[in-house]
Amino acid sequence: MKIQNYINGEWKEPSTGQFAPVINPATGETIAEVAMSGPNDIDEAVQAAKEAQRQWALVPAPKRAEVLYRVGMLLKERKEQLARLLTMEMGKVIEEARGEVQEGIDMAFYMAGEGRRLFGDTTPSELKDKFAMSVRVPVGVVGIITPWNFPIAIATWKSFPAIVAGNAVVWKPAPETPIMAQELARIFEEAGLPPGVFHVVHGDGPTVGNALVEHPDVKVISFTGSNEVGRMIAEKCGRLLKKVSLEMGGKNAVIVMDDADLTLAVDGIIWSAFGTSGQRCTACSRVIVHERVKQELERRLLEAVKTLKIGNGLDETVKVGPVIHEEALQKIDRYVRIGVEEGAKLLIGGHRLREGDYARGFYYAPTIFTDVTPNMRIAREEIFGPVVSIMSVRSLDEAIAVNNSVDYGLSSAIFTRDVNRVFRAMRDLDTGIVYVNAGTTGAEIHLPFGGTKGTGNGHRDSGVAALDVFTEWRSIYVDFSGKLQRAQIDTDD
């Protein structure tokens, strides 16, 4: 399968004529080839998007929303087929792949509903016979740049609100996972989205991603990915005075207090630490446990990890799939060596899996460190693999301080039965998402998604908050007095 760009409603060869292999991480096999485009392809897509956007913005929003309803229905019909393709290109287990497609379905219906809202504000004017309101208007052409770990969900979080708000979209997916991008473009086409409103240009970050960021006709960049790349993009957008929304990494912690339901805590930790092989921005990579229950929690975690079946995610009984590629495996392994050198104690795992069926894919054993201290690198830096570090504390105050001591602020969780502790945690955990008696993953699409500190720059994906990224506020004053009324001057006082 040769994956082309989708520009102005047509499938096109990249101007470079170049393609790169797409590898199934479970088997190491090449399953497709993806276009490696150049800046010219971005320019062509942006010019077409600019043209199409003018007409699209004139379509009433409830009519724009009807396209999203049809997109939602098509995603629903094809859920199983899409989930299987997703598992093949990205590696996550089939159950999670179905969940990811479901996020897209939910987002389609939710944002279709926004087509009949897109609420503005009316407010009294300070002058007589004058009407004041503010309305959302589209920004124009939106550039979307996404990572490989959620190849379809993140694109739906960004493109659906952008499109319902009347923008056109140029999307650069991660080169590791182009198949989902191809499928989403096909679905938009079948749903009747006019040509030119949605484009996909494949390629690498420094060439194609950068061309999108720097293009003068792209008014907003919505980026999800690593902190290093996000910072670089933010610097460029700062110089260009371009609006940019950044969703980046996490170093998310589960706090387990001494009154916690430990069975539930173990389930929550295992699911959020080893689901998607730890390759979620919200993955649990730290456990902050009260010293009184540390030993018991460790014993139960060890037992649970031993039952996890690792392998090809297409097998329904597999719970942990491969990681994305060799480079990721090496990075994870480097961090494990660092942890050992820093003096952390390896409870389980800490090595690649190479034997038998694992020989050709990219597998890492679920890994738990204990006796980790908050200043160690494995407790501070994002590893993005199935590695979790246990730290012990003596109080809730200390747990909150340790949670908040890292540079990231995406997600956190607390297990406790004490309502006072729950409300303290809800107030004081410095993360964009807080879970009570659940793991650090599991966001729902109608709530804002994003984080504080090094995780982002204050914007949010999902929920109504996403519309703030893809619209501008326009304040409108209508004076029906028939005379010139000067604000702040022609008042009665």
Ligand SMILES: NC(=O)c1ccc[n+]([C@@H]2O[C@H](COP(=O)([O-])OP(=O)(O)OC[C@H]3O[C@@H](n4cnc5c(N)ncnc54)[C@H](O)[C@@H]3O)[C@@H](O)[C@H]2O)c1
């Ligand atoms: N907070 C969130 O919502 C969220 C969600 C998922 C993943 N992530 C983060 O994503 C990271 C993993 O994904 P990744 O390895 O694909 O990230 P990455 O930053 O390497 O790549 C993300 C995207 O940026 C592009 N890119 C790379 N260099 C670029 C450049 N110079 N200019 C423009 N674009 C460029 C890539 O091609 C890719 O499409 C992790 O750090 C993870 O935490 C965050």
